Amino acid sequence: MNENPFTASVFAESDVGKRRTEKDDSYRHSSETKIFVTPSDVIEYLFCPRFLYFMHVLKIEQHEHKRILVNKGRDIHALKMVTNKDYLRKKIGCVDKEIDVYLTSEKLKLVGRIDEVLFLEDDLAAPLDYKYAFWEGNIYKTHKIQQTLYALLIEENFRKKVQKAYLVYVRSKNHLEEIVISQIMKSEALKIIEDIFDILNVNYFPAATKYQNKCLDCTYRNLC
Numbered sequence: 001m002n003e004n005p006f007t008a009s010v011f012a013e014s015d016v017g018k019r020r021t022e023k024d025d026s027y028r029h030s031s032e033t034k035i036f037v038t039p040s041d042v043i044e045y046l047f048c049p050r051f052l053y054f055m056h057v058l059k060i061e062q063h064e065h066k067r068i069l070v071n072k073g074r075d076i077h078a079l080k081m082v083t084n085k086d087y088l089r090k091k092i093g094c095v096d097k098e099i100d101v102y103l104t105s106e107k108l109k110l111v112g113r114i115d116e117v118l119f120l121e122d123d124l125a126a127p128l129d130y131k132y133a134f135w136e137g138n139i140y141k142t143h144k145i146q147q148t149l150y151a152l153l154i155e156e157n158f159r160k161k162v163q164k165a166y167l168v169y170v171r172s173k174n175h176l177e178e179i180v181i182s183q184i185m186k187s188e189a190l191k192i193i194e195d196i197f198d199i200l201n202v203n204y205f206p207a208a209t210k211y212q213n214k215c216l217d218c219t220y221r222n223l224c
């Protein structure tokens with residue numbers, strides 16, 4: 001499975017479209033100590049912790065062509081936000097919603113921008129994210145963790161329990177997938193935030209990814 005966030009197939013998806021928002025940057029390195037983790041950090045960490053180190057500790061930029069792909073993703077993101085998807089929300093049992101929601105948590109040291117926060121019956125809530133991708137029969141781990149982080153942000157900001165998240169695969173006729181957000185997933189996501197802070201603030205040099213195929217098209221392969 002290709003989970004490289006720095007190749008076109010995954011870059012075309014909406015989460016990568018949100019990789020470098022102005023809001024992200026304002027939380028990033030205004031001083032030497034990082035204050036908040038963003039979903040972009042988590043995507044990079046899950047690709048390879050060492051990638052995160054090269055990019056944000058050593059601050060070695062990726063090649064310019066990668067940015068073009070980022071911009072493409074951002075445009076698609078803007079476009080899809082205006083598309084009416086009420087029938088999908090109805091399918092989920094949504095009673096109310098907020099669109100394009102930017103949330104922060106001082107406690108979790110986390111920020112995130114969620115395509116939609118859905119309010120469900122039984123006082124529950126759920127994140128919904130659009131992926132500009134085809135449904136391939138499985139959900140990437142990066143997307144599961146990303147949705148788990150959104151779930152944590154929603155729980156804290158809206159004081160509602162989150163047990164599920166939803167992904168819409170735009171290129172497969174808006175195929176809808178449900179993710180069950182378990183306590184184990186929440187603990188794993190919190191541990192990832194902790195690890196990211198260790199890399200970025202303590203400058204801990206992480207091990208290389210065990211999946212060597214990821215190195216083949218990694219920007220930093222000549223340095224690593």
Ligand code: SF4
Binds near residue numbers: 048054209221
């Ligand atoms: S070359 Fe491989 S180990 Fe090194 S940063 Fe890239 S993906 Fe990670």
